[in-house]
Amino acid sequence: MKGFLQIHDPLKPKGHAVGIDLGTTNSLVAAVVSGTPGCLAADEGDARLLPSVVHYAQTGGVVVGARAVELLPQFPTDTIKSVKRFMGKSLGDVETKKLGAYRFVEGAGAVRFQVAGGQPVTPIEVSGEILRALKRRAEAHFAGKVEQAVITVPAYFDDAQRQATRDAGRLAGLEVLRLLNEPTAAALAYGLDKGVQGTYAVYDLGGGTFDVSILELVDGVFQVKSVGGDSALGGDDFDRAIAERALAAFSLDAPTPGEVARLLQLARAAKERLTDAEQTTLELDGRVFAFSRADFDGWIQPLLQKTGVAVRRALKDAGHQASDVKGVVLVGGSTRVPAVRTFVEALFGQRPLSDIDPDQVVALGAAIQADLLTNADRQDEVLLLDVIPLSLGLETMGGVVEKLIPRNSAIPIAQAQVFTTFQDAQTGMDVHVVQGERELVNDNRSLARFRLSGIPPMAAGMGRVQVTFSVDADGILSVKAKEQTTGVEQAITVKPTHGLSDEEVEQMLLDSIEHGEADIQRRLLVEQQVEAQRVLSDARKQLSENGDLLSPDERLAFEQGIAGLEALAASGTDHSTLKNAIHDLDERARPFVERIMNRAIAKAAVGHSIQSF
Amino acid sequence: MNHFEVFGLAPVLELDVKALEQRHRALSLELHPDRLVAADAKARLSALEKTAALNDAFKVLKDPVRRAFYVLRLKGVDLESEGGAARAAMPMAFLEEVMERRERLEALKARGELAQARALADDVAREQQAALERAKAALTSDDVAEATHQLGRVRYYARFIEEVEAFEEEASS
Structure with missing residues (x-):
C-alpha cells in the first residue's frame, strides 16, 4: 500500500511525458507532439509494437521484444511472455501455474520465475524491463530524458495488480503520473478525436485481459459509469483453445515446454490467418492439423459468452440498456477476430467503431492523458472521472x-x-x-x-x-x-x-540505479552474444549437413572461424568487437551459403521431376 | 462538512439523482486535482482530499438506501458501522424470519437454484422497499426509534440481497 498523498511536484522540470500501453502480448509508447498524439517507433525500423517478451540470458543480460520472441522456442523457461497475467499474483492463486511452463520458485508473496543467469525475478521486474525498453525508445526519439508516464491497466485490475504495475514503473525509473484504465484511455482517444457526446461502451479484448466500460461523455467530463471484465481472459485463451485441439489431434499427451511454446505460436499464427481465410492448417514437426473458421468460432463461443455476461452486468450497473449506447468502441488485437465482431454487434445491436487502430488506441489515449496532466495549457480541456472496479x-x-x-x-x-x-x-x-x-x-x-x-x-x-x-x-x-x-x-x-513490500522495491530501485551505466553496456553485449549464438548454431548445423561442399582447406578455415567466435562470445569482450567478429564469420560463410542454396534448388528440382513423372 | 453540505443541500430523503450527477460533474471540474496541473503540492493535496470527500458523499447520496441510513446517522444513530445490528435491537420474531429465509437460500445455493434464489431476492427487495418507505416517513416525523427499527430491517434485507447477488456472481464466473 502506497501513500495516498503522494503527489508529483509540478515545479520539478521534466522531460517529455509519455503514455504507455503495457500489454499482455505487445506494448507501445506514445506521446503528444505539437498537439497530436502518436505512437513512437523503435529506433530501427518502424515497428511500433514491442512484443511483451523478456529473455534472460545465461550471461545475466536481458533481451526484450522481437529478439526475445525468437529465443522463446529455444529457451521457453528463460523467456517470459504474457507476464501481465502474473502481475499481483502469488503461486497460491489457483490459475497461476497454468499460465505457463516456467520454473516457479516456491514461496509466499509475489510469483518468482527462476531464469537463466541469476536470481529469480518477479513479474514486477519483468514488466520493469519492458517499461525500461519503451523508456529508452522514447528517450532516443526525443533525444532527451523521459521520466514521467501514464501507464494503462485493465479496468478490471485489482489493487494488487495495480500496485505491481506502479512498482514496475518505478523500477524502470518512471514517475507514474497515473494508472489509467485501458478502456478509458481508448474512449479518450476517440472522444477527443471525434468530439463525441453521450453514452459509449468500450469492449476491450486484449491478449490476456477482457474489459468493458460504460462511459458518459458530457461537457468535457469523461465519466466512467461502470466497468466489468475478467483479468484472465483474452486472445491467449483463443490460442490455447486451438493448441488443445491440436494436441489432442496429434495424440501428444506429454508435450515438452518447448513443444507447447511452439504450438502456441503456431496456434496464434493460425488464428490470425483465419481473420481473412475460411480454412487453415497448423503444422508441427510434420504433423498437420486442419480446421476451419467455423470450428474456431465454435471453440471460442464459451469465452465470448463470458464477455457477454460481463457486458450485461456493466450495463445494469450503469443503469443503462444496450439500446442507450450511442457507440461501441473496439479495443485490443483480439477484436480483429471476426467472431468477436459479430458477437459484439449482436450484443449491442449496432456495428462497432474501429476507425482508430485497435492496437494503438490505448497508448494514444494514455499519451493524451499524460499531456493533460503535465501541460497547464490543456488542463481545462477535459476531465477524466474513473471508478473502482471491484468492491x-x-x-x-x-x-x-x-x-x-x-x-x-x-x-x-x-x-x-x-x-x-x-x-x-x-x-x-x-x-x-x-x-x-x-x-x-x-x-x-x-x-x-x-x-x-x-x-x-x-x-x-x-x-x-x-x-x-x-x-x-x-x-x-x-x-x-x-x-x-x-x-x-x-x-x-x-x-x-x-x-513486494516498499522496502523491496526501494532496494531493487537502488540496485538498478547503481548499475545503470553498466546495464546499457551489458545489454548491448547480451544482444550480440545472443546474435553470436544464433550464427554459431546455424553454422554448425550447415557444417554437419553440407560440410562436404567445402574443400578441406575451406572447412578448416571455417571451423577456425567458428571456434574463434565461440571463444570471443564466451570471453565477455565488449559488444562492438563481438559484432565485428559475427560480421567476419558471416562474410567467411558467404561462398559456402551460395553452394548450399544451389544444392537446395537442385534437390527441389529433382523432387519436382520425380513428381512430374 | 456533512455529505449534504458538500453538495450545498439540506438533509433530504428524496432528491433528483440526475441533478445530483450534474452537480457532481460541476464540482469535480471545480475541485479535482487534475485541474491544477501547475499548482503547488499543497494546493493539489487539498484538492485531492476535497475530491475524495466529494466522491464519498456522492456514493452515499445517489443511493436511496445509503442516503436514508445517512440521514438517520445525522440524527445520532449509526447503523452502518460495526455493531450496528446491536443498536437496532431487532425483535426476535423478525430475526427468526430472517433465519428461516436464510436457511431457504442456503438450500437453494446448495442445489444451484439460481432462478428461485432470484425470486426470493425479489420478494425481499419488495419488503426492503416497504421498510425503507416506513423508515423515511418516520425520519420525516422525527421518530428516531421507529426509523432505527425500520432501517434495521432494511439492513438485514440488504445483506440478504447482497448474498443472492454474490451467489449469482459465483454462478456466472
Whole structure:
C-alpha cells in the first residue's frame, strides 16, 4: 500500500511525458507532439509494437521484444511472455501455474520465475524491463530524458495488480503520473478525436485481459459509469483453445515446454490467418492439423459468452440498456477476430467503431492523458472521472465480507469507518481488507491484514478506532487509523498479501540505479552474444549437413572461424568487437551459403521431376 | 462538512439523482486535482482530499438506501458501522424470519437454484422497499426509534440481497 498523498511536484522540470500501453502480448509508447498524439517507433525500423517478451540470458543480460520472441522456442523457461497475467499474483492463486511452463520458485508473496543467469525475478521486474525498453525508445526519439508516464491497466485490475504495475514503473525509473484504465484511455482517444457526446461502451479484448466500460461523455467530463471484465481472459485463451485441439489431434499427451511454446505460436499464427481465410492448417514437426473458421468460432463461443455476461452486468450497473449506447468502441488485437465482431454487434445491436487502430488506441489515449496532466495549457480541456472496479470490504464475524466501498464508486475516494472494542480492556484488533464481490472472505482477493494496537484499556464498546480507507486516482488503497479517545494517529504497517513490500522495491530501485551505466553496456553485449549464438548454431548445423561442399582447406578455415567466435562470445569482450567478429564469420560463410542454396534448388528440382513423372 | 453540505443541500430523503450527477460533474471540474496541473503540492493535496470527500458523499447520496441510513446517522444513530445490528435491537420474531429465509437460500445455493434464489431476492427487495418507505416517513416525523427499527430491517434485507447477488456472481464466473 502506497501513500495516498503522494503527489508529483509540478515545479520539478521534466522531460517529455509519455503514455504507455503495457500489454499482455505487445506494448507501445506514445506521446503528444505539437498537439497530436502518436505512437513512437523503435529506433530501427518502424515497428511500433514491442512484443511483451523478456529473455534472460545465461550471461545475466536481458533481451526484450522481437529478439526475445525468437529465443522463446529455444529457451521457453528463460523467456517470459504474457507476464501481465502474473502481475499481483502469488503461486497460491489457483490459475497461476497454468499460465505457463516456467520454473516457479516456491514461496509466499509475489510469483518468482527462476531464469537463466541469476536470481529469480518477479513479474514486477519483468514488466520493469519492458517499461525500461519503451523508456529508452522514447528517450532516443526525443533525444532527451523521459521520466514521467501514464501507464494503462485493465479496468478490471485489482489493487494488487495495480500496485505491481506502479512498482514496475518505478523500477524502470518512471514517475507514474497515473494508472489509467485501458478502456478509458481508448474512449479518450476517440472522444477527443471525434468530439463525441453521450453514452459509449468500450469492449476491450486484449491478449490476456477482457474489459468493458460504460462511459458518459458530457461537457468535457469523461465519466466512467461502470466497468466489468475478467483479468484472465483474452486472445491467449483463443490460442490455447486451438493448441488443445491440436494436441489432442496429434495424440501428444506429454508435450515438452518447448513443444507447447511452439504450438502456441503456431496456434496464434493460425488464428490470425483465419481473420481473412475460411480454412487453415497448423503444422508441427510434420504433423498437420486442419480446421476451419467455423470450428474456431465454435471453440471460442464459451469465452465470448463470458464477455457477454460481463457486458450485461456493466450495463445494469450503469443503469443503462444496450439500446442507450450511442457507440461501441473496439479495443485490443483480439477484436480483429471476426467472431468477436459479430458477437459484439449482436450484443449491442449496432456495428462497432474501429476507425482508430485497435492496437494503438490505448497508448494514444494514455499519451493524451499524460499531456493533460503535465501541460497547464490543456488542463481545462477535459476531465477524466474513473471508478473502482471491484468492491472493497472488511472481514466480519464468520468470515463474511462487509462492503465498505462498492464497485463503480468514483475515485479518488476516502471513507472513514469506526471500529469499537468488543471486550473489556481490549487493546488491539485485527482488520482484514479484501476486494471482490463474493460473500465469503476466502472467495475474495485478500489485500491486507493489519493490527490496530495501543488502544487504552477500557470497557467493551468504549474503545473506538477510526480507520480511513482511501482509494487514489490510480485505484490503489491506503489506510490510516486514529484512536478516537486519545486522538493518537496510528501508523499502520500493512503487510501486502501479494507483491513486494516498499522496502523491496526501494532496494531493487537502488540496485538498478547503481548499475545503470553498466546495464546499457551489458545489454548491448547480451544482444550480440545472443546474435553470436544464433550464427554459431546455424553454422554448425550447415557444417554437419553440407560440410562436404567445402574443400578441406575451406572447412578448416571455417571451423577456425567458428571456434574463434565461440571463444570471443564466451570471453565477455565488449559488444562492438563481438559484432565485428559475427560480421567476419558471416562474410567467411558467404561462398559456402551460395553452394548450399544451389544444392537446395537442385534437390527441389529433382523432387519436382520425380513428381512430374 | 456533512455529505449534504458538500453538495450545498439540506438533509433530504428524496432528491433528483440526475441533478445530483450534474452537480457532481460541476464540482469535480471545480475541485479535482487534475485541474491544477501547475499548482503547488499543497494546493493539489487539498484538492485531492476535497475530491475524495466529494466522491464519498456522492456514493452515499445517489443511493436511496445509503442516503436514508445517512440521514438517520445525522440524527445520532449509526447503523452502518460495526455493531450496528446491536443498536437496532431487532425483535426476535423478525430475526427468526430472517433465519428461516436464510436457511431457504442456503438450500437453494446448495442445489444451484439460481432462478428461485432470484425470486426470493425479489420478494425481499419488495419488503426492503416497504421498510425503507416506513423508515423515511418516520425520519420525516422525527421518530428516531421507529426509523432505527425500520432501517434495521432494511439492513438485514440488504445483506440478504447482497448474498443472492454474490451467489449469482459465483454462478456466472
